[in-house]
Amino acid sequence: GAVVSQHPSWVICKSGTSVKIECRSLDFQATTMFWYRQFPKQSLMLMATSNEGSKATYEQGVEKDKFLINHASLTLSTLTVTSAHPEDSSFYICSAQGYGYTFGSGTRLTVV
């Protein structure tokens, strides 16, 4: 079946540094990638939608300059959290649209 590989699964970084999260579709081409974020006790919330070769569309309230999304190929999308702060600590997960929606396994980001 369709698989999306997401790395890293967890990361701890210092405040002010940047962190890159990768999602790769291993056996299909993902024309669209969705990036979600989940805070404790809350639901998965969409941050942005990216289509291969074009600029990402960000949800209201999500800073595009802080959460940089690149979808340069049909099998790779990246989310970079720039100048991370403790309030960015969260669970980030991608979902590729190819055969329905296929999710990665998520990344737990802790900013100290």
Added chain:
Amino acid sequence: ILNVEQSPQSLHVQEGDSTNFTCSFPSSNFYALHWYRWETAKSPEALFVMTLNGDEKKKGRISATLNTKEGYSYLYIKGSQPEDSATYLCARTDPYNQGGKLIFGQGTELSVKP
């Protein structure tokens, strides 16, 4: 805001018990309802996609029903097993972006004790 609500938030049952959870959503402009099973440290696994009022779907011991007129879906697990322990998510396809984003509930965390 197109809220999706799930209840209960968590559930603890004994092996062999049957259980069910609820997903509620606004009934207007309905497009599709998705159920996912999410084990810790793994990817959410798609269980069902339901679109028609009255839909019933089954996958092994798990089944789901859909009522789009009143805005709810039930997920049933018959004879729960420890391996059924997971968080069950429902999500509604955004009616204004029908090929796109999902709006999720908070999930129901199921724990099945042997």
